[in-house]
Amino acid sequence: MSSTRNKLNKKSKLPFNVNRKSILGILSLAYQEFIDSFLTKTKFKKPKEIEVLELVRKNAIKNSPESILKIIDNYAYKKTFLMNIGDQKGEILEEAIRDSQASNILELGVYLGYSTIRILNNLNDVSKLTSIEANEEFARIAKEHIKICGLSKNHLLKVGKSSEIIPKLKEQYDFVFIDHWKDIYLKDLKLLEEFGLLKKGAWVFADNVVLFNLEDYLDYVRTSPNYESKFIPTLREYSKSHPDGVEISRYRL
Numbered sequence: 001m002s003s004t005r006n007k008l009n010k011k012s013k014l015p016f017n018v019n020r021k022s023i024l025g026i027l028s029l030a031y032q033e034f035i036d037s038f039l040t041k042t043k044f045k046k047p048k049e050i051e052v053l054e055l056v057r058k059n060a061i062k063n064s065p066e067s068i069l070k071i072i073d074n075y076a077y078k079k080t081f082l083m084n085i086g087d088q089k090g091e092i093l094e095e096a097i098r099d100s101q102a103s104n105i106l107e108l109g110v111y112l113g114y115s116t117i118r119i120l121n122n123l124n125d126v127s128k129l130t131s132i133e134a135n136e137e138f139a140r141i142a143k144e145h146i147k148i149c150g151l152s153k154n155h156l157l158k159v160g161k162s163s164e165i166i167p168k169l170k171e172q173y174d175f176v177f178i179d180h181w182k183d184i185y186l187k188d189l190k191l192l193e194e195f196g197l198l199k200k201g202a203w204v205f206a207d208n209v210v211l212f213n214l215e216d217y218l219d220y221v222r223t224s225p226n227y228e229s230k231f232i233p234t235l236r237e238y239s240k241s242h243p244d245g246v247e248i249s250r251y252r253l
């Protein structure tokens, strides 16, 4: 009996926790990922990220962020899952960027540049965004998407592990968008604090806190005296039924 309990109590080997609220959302996207990866490996189709880039090259209107976002959203709704913030949470992100009046923004996790485009599209001429992406291929695709949108001017894209890049950053940020590997949200937030990279009052916007049940991250920002934190319930990107949410925390108000 006790060994069964020990097994049950063992920490998940996944880089996130799964609970009753998140399991269906996770299973649904895992199923879509499995099918897509099978079709790609058996050469029935190109990798989905390349398919998206080709659609953007073919159909996007130049200098129109809206047209690129629409192509990406359509692909994710109609073909297969893409790990973008998506249209519903994307609107919340854009509203937060505008409300914060942030001038120096940091993004952790770029993927195809979807959220990057939403952030850049809300900046004025003197504001800027630095993005970190670990995957070289994703970074190359994102860069091309951003260029087609005409939004490259205020953007700097750094390719590599966030844990190696963050300690080398020299400026302070007043808005951080976190949407990379779920098991390093908290580690990277603490790194940003340690290296003095958060301005007083900085906004920290974390995606997928319900889908991936990010308990350690949420415990930290909700109990630390350094943050005032609020949760916004949403649906998972490109889903009409699976719950998700974003956590917006303000640093040392």
Ligand code: MG
Pocket: 083, 084, 085, 179, 207, 208
């Ligand atoms: Mg996300």
